[in-house]
């Protein structure tokens with residue numbers, strides 16, 4: 462694991478050491494005010510044994526946007542990106558080769574000052590831990606489109622990868638799971654009329670041959686996979702619209718047979734096809750179709766990640 466501490470207004474020397482417990486005091490600010498942010502990314506191995514990161518600078522930039530919103534110090538490129546490369550290089554053997562296999566990378570930062578005054582910490586701990594990973598979601602995914610709970614509000618922290626965003630989603634998600642649904646597609650907090658994103662995925666809807674996704678805003682995490690899917694779709698000649706999507710539009714398209722696919726995008730599983738959804742009393746099972754966008758775009762993206770194809774957008778970074 463990698464560790465770098467912020468004290469007296471600056472980042473100290475970065476250390477890499479074996480994974481193990483860290484010592485913090487009970488008054489450590491992260492426990493009381495939730496100043497904690499993270500990123501999620503992966504390292505992939507190709508057939509020749511070379512290891513690659515996927516768009517790591519995008520994660521670094523997003524991490525620092527999260528840091529800014531949570532009143533935390535930004536982490537320099539050398540600590541985050543160069544640190545990642547050094548760490549992954551040391552543990553290259555843990556990046557397993559095979560379809561869907563990867564080394565999951567978890568950079569995170571916590572407020573580490575002791576004291577329970579409700580004010581930003583003056584000390585922070587940035588760390589990176591890693592774990593070999595299989596594909597994250599297995600089995601069929603059905604979702605509830607939210608009409609009561611909200612994930613994020615205007616002017617809030619929805620666009621940041623703040624730990625508290627996830628804590629707040631667990632209870633509604635547990636209720637959804639009790640009903641037999643694996644995920645919630647969140648809707649805008651103000652009206653619950655427009656879809657936003659799901660647990661750890663951005664959402665795409667295919668109506669006819671057009672691919673729709675909600676625009677990124679201050680409530681939605683601007684996914685690296687989302688941006689990659691949009692680019693790949695365009696490269697494949699698919700029309701993509703980034704615009705607000707009404708729940709009623711999805712339901713109408715379902716009723717008139719125009720709704721072809723719904724899928725989520727995220728680092729964990731690249732693309733997750735949604736098999737069915739529920740909104741209030743309306744339940745719908747997506748049709749099984751040939752030559753679907755989800756499968757094609759996922760394959761195209763994984764070919765880039767695993768160094769099986771040309772990387773014309775320069776997304777791969779060799780370790």
Ligand SMILES: Cc1ncc(COP(=O)(O)O)c(C=O)c1O
Nearest residue numbers: 661662663682684685686727728
């Ligand atoms: C809330 C949320 N939305 C979307 C995503 C997808 O983002 P990315 O494609 O960068 O993994 C994630 C994280 O993985 C997430 O936590």
